[in-house]
Amino acid sequence: AQSVTQLDSHVSVSEGTPVLLRCNYSSSYSPSLFWYVQHPNKGLQLLLKYTSAATLVKGINGFEAEFKKSETSFHLTKPSAHMSDAAEYFCVVTEYTGTASKLTFGTGTRLQVTL
């Protein structure tokens, strides 16, 4: 079974400072990993995905994540936070059953951005 652990339930940064949201995963297979963002009262939007190509993945809005197999990590970073980045972020791992796949979500990290 696959699982994903988001190490921080809440992260607070000042606008203009770097963002680091941590994610560790467990997988029996070569995983596909994703980061989604959810703004209040909105659905989820895909930020970026790793599917066994380049280990450094660039996403939308300046976010990127690095897949580190040796550390089973897929941390999300952004060099400079913006107020509009305040949202909940979910790290996701896929599980393939041969004919279908299922997403397993982390518990989420709420990012707060202050002036």
Place this chain on the structure above:
Amino acid sequence: KAGVTQTPRYLIKTRGQQVTLSCSPISGHRSVSWYQQTPGQGLQFLFEYFSETQRNKGNFPGRFSGRQFSNSRSEMNVSTLELGDSALYLCASSLALGLAGGLSSYNEQFFGPGTRLTVL
């Protein structure tokens, strides 16, 4: 291209009632997945439909069911509602999710805004 739409957006029911939620995927998408989001349990996978067939199911009781129509629209039904069923129900569509024959592939899932169900 229109996004994933879910109706209704908000719903209030009482214990013991049943409810049906609807999801219209992005045109051309054949896979529809449903998720339940609660503060305590987070986001949990309910089930996934592809070409009118349920391909995958999460760990929810039989009170939760779904179906998909030939136009890929999907409905989920919850019978005998309990207080704990209060949640945001999210629907996501994709072109396809997983391939048979030992290959695996991921197509991005596009999420709708959700239906917020409150059970009193």
